[in-house]
Amino acid sequence: MMVTIDLRSRVPIYEQIKNQILELILLGVLKPHDQLPSIRALALDLKLNVNTVKRAFQDLEAAGVTYTLPGRGSFIAENALENNQLKGKALQEIRDAVLSGRANGIEKDEILALVESIYQDEK
Amino acid sequence: MMVTIDLRSRVPIYEQIKNQILELILLGVLKPHDQLPSIRALALDLKLNVNTVKRAFQDLEAAGVTYTLPGRGSFIAENALENNQLKGKALQEIRDAVLSGRANGIEKDEILALVESIYQDEK
Amino acid sequence: MMVTIDLRSRVPIYEQIKNQILELILLGVLKPHDQLPSIRALALDLKLNVNTVKRAFQDLEAAGVTYTLPGRGSFIAENALENNQLKGKALQEIRDAVLSGRANGIEKDEILALVESIYQDEK
Amino acid sequence: MMVTIDLRSRVPIYEQIKNQILELILLGVLKPHDQLPSIRALALDLKLNVNTVKRAFQDLEAAGVTYTLPGRGSFIAENALENNQLKGKALQEIRDAVLSGRANGIEKDEILALVESIYQDEK
DNA sequence: GTGGTCTAGACCACA
DNA sequence: GTGGTCTAGACCACT
16 A cells, blocks of 8 residues: 655644545546455554554545445445545635635735646646 | 634634734734734624633734734734744645645646635635 | 833833833932922823833832822932842843743853843943 | 743743753753653643643744644654744843843843853753 | 643733 | 733543
8 A cells, every 4th residue: 555644744644544545546546346455454554553544444434435344344435536525525624724825915826826736746 | 803703613713813813914904003902802702712812812923913012902013914924834734735635536626716716705 | 301111012111110210310310319200290291001100100119219208209219229129129030031041042142242232332 | 851840930830841841952851853741741740730831832832843743742843943933032031131130230240140150050 | 642722710910 | 901821621633
């Protein structure tokens, strides 16, 4: 699993895990019914607490991105990205951040440029 | 003072206060050396605890946006917006939110449109 | 009375008044039994609240620097500077400030230079 | 953690904590990325309220001396002392205190000796 | 366990 | 009246 964590980020670790798995699906690296690594294996690999990884997996399942077969493991859902119910929350976060940025005097063009650069990165 | 609070927002109340005061400065409603409402008056007005409002004012002062004369009140600093040391943090928040949005399958154009609409609002 | 107040300073206004009167005595401008301006006149002159000036005068009298004849006014005491019981407190304030400066990485020489420059100013 | 508090000092408790942590960094006892004690543990240890300790840590973080990972703890920043934005304020406090001391008839040499003795203490 | 937010309320210093 | 400090304690998010 190509997942890297930045412990110094203010973004919760479980969010980083979720985001990176979603990115891998988006990029086609992970396909429907592919098996995810076990929670314990990933926690060991990333040197994280099992609970932290568990929380990420729980969220993904709750959002309809993955499904779990008890005793077998977690797998990518059929229509993972279409199911994803996390989009709304993500959009709201962007709205909040942009509003805060505007209040702090950040120019519109500054943000537009930032968005462009982010979407250029690894597409 | 035209400050409105959304108690149900995930954005901390004191951040909402900070942002709204910054907006008022940006819009020219509040000018250097203008006096802000007293923390007690604002707390009463917004039905908040004094400490919550105080936290907002403390942050603004630490950021160089306002200055406080104990026993007299808080005032807008001479170069409030130039001093503002909160911009960097705000930009970082936008970056994080956009990255998270991208991971969740939000299209670039969707974000660009959102940014445009936010900046059209009251500028 | 040549007293000037800096409303923007973190030093309490009544302390500024006390300090300036003490300086005037130190410089010989005010001599024993000279009459100080009335509290009201000074408050009017400096555009301050009467209570603020009153507090300064009270402190000076309590410290043995001045004496008051009810209905007549306040006067410089015979041995104003020798009597002054405020020295100890002032020394303690310097100690605290220097300790704090040391903690914040200010070099000894920096402070020594500052002290020299202050004592050169108007002596 | 070797932190001692003087409850009877006019220096706010949270300032005492800030100063002592800064001293520990200055002395090399605390190094970049070292973890500070938890605010709860320190509060318990010093018999203080959690919020008082929190205020100290908040200030240190705002000044760029520490960084905080929610849920994990607070740590010394990479360039803690270089970042420290509190130096200016500390210098201003010394200036004010010395001016006040001069007004109260404290001799220059008295202050110079005091500064020397303070810097001899534990350097 | 960690820190983050918020409330309620006391007491003090200053204007 | 103003802001500043401190306490006690609740509730939440994250590890």
